Amino acid sequence: MTSAAHSPATARKPTRQQVAVAxxxxxxxxxxxxxxxxxxxxxAGAGVGLATVYRTLQSMVDAGTVDVLRTDDGEAVYRxxxxxxxxxxxxxxxxxxxxxEGPAVEKWADSVAREHGxxxxxxxxxxxxxxxxxx
Amino acid sequence: MTSAAHSPATARKPTRQQVAVAxxxxxxxxxxxxxxxxxxxxxAGAGVGLATVYRTLQSMVDAGTVDVLRTDDGEAVYRxxxxxxxxxxxxxxxxxxxxxEGPAVEKWADSVAREHGxxxxxxxxxxxxxxxxxx
DNA sequence: TCTCAATATGAGAATGATTGTCAAAACCGT
DNA sequence: ACGGTTTTGACAATCATTCTCATATTGAGA
Numbered sequence: 428m429t430s431a432a433h434s435p436a437t438a439r440k441p442t443r444q445q446v447a448v449a450x451x452x453x454x455x456x457x458x459x460x461x462x463x464x465x466x467x468x469x470x471a472g473a474g475v476g477l478a479t480v481y482r483t484l485q486s487m488v489d490a491g492t493v494d495v496l497r498t499d500d501g502e503a504v505y506r507x508x509x510x511x512x513x514x515x516x517x518x519x520x521x522x523x524x525x526x527x528e529g530p531a532v533e534k535w536a537d538s539v540a541r542e543h544g545x546x547x548x549x550x551x552x553x554x555x556x557x558x559x560x561x562x
Numbered sequence: 563m564t565s566a567a568h569s570p571a572t573a574r575k576p577t578r579q580q581v582a583v584a585x586x587x588x589x590x591x592x593x594x595x596x597x598x599x600x601x602x603x604x605x606a607g608a609g610v611g612l613a614t615v616y617r618t619l620q621s622m623v624d625a626g627t628v629d630v631l632r633t634d635d636g637e638a639v640y641r642x643x644x645x646x647x648x649x650x651x652x653x654x655x656x657x658x659x660x661x662x663e664g665p666a667v668e669k670w671a672d673s674v675a676r677e678h679g680x681x682x683x684x685x686x687x688x689x690x691x692x693x694x695x696x697x
Numbered sequence: 698t699c700t701c702a703a704t705a706t707g708a709g710a711a712t713g714a715t716t717g718t719c720a721a722a723a724c725c726g727t
Numbered sequence: 728a729c730g731g732t733t734t735t736g737a738c739a740a741t742c743a744t745t746c747t748c749a750t751a752t753t754g755a756g757a
Contacts, residue, residue: 476736501636527674536689545691552687554671556680611707
């Protein structure tokens with residue numbers, strides 16, 4: 428039955444908790460960890476269970492409404508993003524993030540993979556640096 | 563004085579353990595986790611402590627002789643690589659890895675970052691797909 | 698070769714993010 | 728309001744990684 432038990436369903440009124448997580452992400456401009464989201468919501472009064480934070484974030488990733496990437500020490504961090512394909516330019520110091528696009532890169536990655544006989548190609552690309560304000 | 567206490571020193575005869583880890587990585591063609599390295603060495607008889615495996619891998623990363631990246635579930639995986647800058651094309655199914663280069667991409671990443679006022683730019687790029695053998 | 702000080706090792710404990718469990722709560726259509 | 732389904736949340740369980748520290752190894756000099 429490939430049921431969608433657990434994990435917030437696609438077509439269902441979002442719960443208070445789901446809205447809280449989503450809005451918090453909208454408000455913050457940089458990548459945020461699940462633990463931090465949980466802590467911030469708690470501070471803000473409207474507490475949300477840690478497990479629920481993880482579940483909600485995961486379903487948002489699946490739905491494509493947030494991007495996820497891993498910090499150097501392996502922690503997953505999330506950010507509300509535009510839905511079309513893009514990459515991130517992240518400030519190493521303050522965490523400020525800019526979405527960037529590079530059609531040429533997409534094509535390059537695809538063709539290189541094809542040349543080597545790979546199919547079903549995807550890729551990840553992140554750029555890090557120190558932004559003007561932090562220099 | 564910013565001593566290099568702990569972590570295999572740079573100019574010191576490599577220990578049996580360090581050699582064991584290095585050779586195991588040389589032999590394997592794809593990215594391997596620290597846990598797996600530890601298990602393989604144990605099977606092979608010449609056991610090496612888990613902490614030592616982690617320490618050795620870390621120092622090899624610092625020395626630039628192995629590349630490290632994170633799997634989707636956050637586990638760190640290591641691979642002996644050529645020392646010049648390159649990226650990886652990884653088979654999602656069997657893990658086989660091909661090193662690829664793309665000068666154009668490097669330039670693109672650099673210039674995009676500069677345009678946004680970022681300095682000290684670095685980037686990560688990995689390509690995933692299913693290789694011919696696994697199709 | 699013997700000694701000493703510095704460094705490396707390893708077993709096990711500690712850490713910390715993430716996931717699993719499951720009873721209670723919220724929700725929906727009837 | 729009722730019954731079935733979905734979601735929540737407190738807490739336990741996992742599991743990779745790091746820390747601790749006593750012991751073993753090494754290298755240079757006497």
